[in-house]
Amino acid sequence: xxxxxxxxxxxxxxxxxxxxxxxxxxxxxxxxxxxxxxxxxxxxxxxxxxxxxxxxxxxxxxxxxxxxxxxxxxxxxxxxxxxxxxxxxxxxxxxxxxxxxxxxxxxxxxxxxxxxxxxxxxxxxxxxxxxxxxxxxxxxxxxxxxxxxxxxxxxxxxxxxxxxxxxxxxxxxxxxxxxxxxxxxxxxxxxxxxxxxxxxxxxxxxxxxxxxxxxxxxxxxxxxxxxxxxxxxxxxxxxxxxxxxxxxxxxxxxxxxxxxxxxxxxxxxxxxxxxxxxxxxxxxxxxxxxxxxxxxxxxxxxxxxxxxxxxxxxxxxxxxxxxxxxxxxxxxxxxxxxxxxxxxxxxxxxxxxxxxxxxxxxxxxx
Numbered sequence: 186x187x188x189x190x191x192x193x194x195x196x197x198x199x200x201x202x203x204x205x206x207x208x209x210x211x212x213x214x215x216x217x218x219x220x221x222x223x224x225x226x227x228x229x230x231x232x233x234x235x236x237x238x239x240x241x242x243x244x245x246x247x248x249x250x251x252x253x254x255x256x257x258x259x260x261x262x263x264x265x266x267x268x269x270x271x272x273x274x275x276x277x278x279x280x281x282x283x284x285x286x287x288x289x290x291x292x293x294x295x296x297x298x299x300x301x302x303x304x305x306x307x308x309x310x311x312x313x314x315x316x317x318x319x320x321x322x323x324x325x326x327x328x329x330x331x332x333x334x335x336x337x338x339x340x341x342x343x344x345x346x347x348x349x350x351x352x353x354x355x356x357x358x359x360x361x362x363x364x365x366x367x368x369x370x371x372x373x374x375x376x377x378x379x380x381x382x383x384x385x386x387x388x389x390x391x392x393x394x395x396x397x398x399x400x401x402x403x404x405x406x407x408x409x410x411x412x413x414x415x416x417x418x419x420x421x422x423x424x425x426x427x428x429x430x431x432x433x434x435x436x437x438x439x440x441x442x443x444x445x446x447x448x449x450x451x452x453x454x455x456x457x458x459x460x461x462x463x464x465x466x467x468x469x470x471x472x473x474x475x476x477x478x479x480x481x482x483x484x485x486x487x488x489x490x491x492x493x494x495x496x497x498x499x500x501x502x503x504x505x506x507x508x509x510x511x512x513x514x515x516x517x518x519x520x521x522x523x524x525x526x527x528x529x530x531x532x533x534x535x536x537x538x539x540x541x542x543x544x545x546x547x548x549x550x551x
Contacts, residue, residue, distance in 0.1 A: 304498025
């Protein structure tokens, strides 16, 4: 290591150009004035007729610092990139060195815009929930900052349009439980960042939970047709479109007619067959007093033992040929037959695999 000054950690001496050549610039000493005067002469330093590298460097560094502080304090958008696709690299090769991490993928893929899409909203929320449960400490500091920025946008969107508050409540509950455990067991687990930052994040989450608890959806006064005005078979068809039992129960509480339709055993039978396999029915068969299968009770019984089938309007896709993870643009795919990434395969559509939130996390487990 070259010797740069009196202390090896210092940036080295500053130099100024004179008529006799380059000379070392001394902050205090004979070059700046009298021996007994240790104060800098600002007028001499700012003299336009003299070249002074020191003043220029100070101004440049101060300007950069002010600009950096302004960006850090006012940035509420996604932290790094906003890309539609990334290359998932799992090992080093001659062409590429290193590998892609979960935090890098979360930073580079455009999740901030994805939450504005109705078909991708539930997908992003589920992914954030899985990361909060087990992968939060695996994220880098930049990825964690981006994670909470995206979460803040989700909270703001839910409070504004008053949709999907139950999903966000479950997400915040899992996230607060994880943060409480990390803060309580600090030192026993890897915690990126200062402990005070995590305490502030936990306090923010508690504020968000309180805001969602106080959320009141106003009753809309309309003179048009409501769901109660529809024929019974149309109301029944609406219930059959739901894949979540909580939505069926909540809708059944709206009117006595919907409550009667929501208790239909054929509705719960179809819901059980959608989420679970027939082999699982035999292991946990629930019969009523009349000897018939109680499909509603069996659904909640099976839910305790087996995961439910996940259904999303749109997901990330993974190309087996290119090893690229990307958001597929539906409009471009229909108009120009664009796969959404620079694929070199002859038939790109046959190489695509829909990526569930759990599969997204598993891609980066090495």
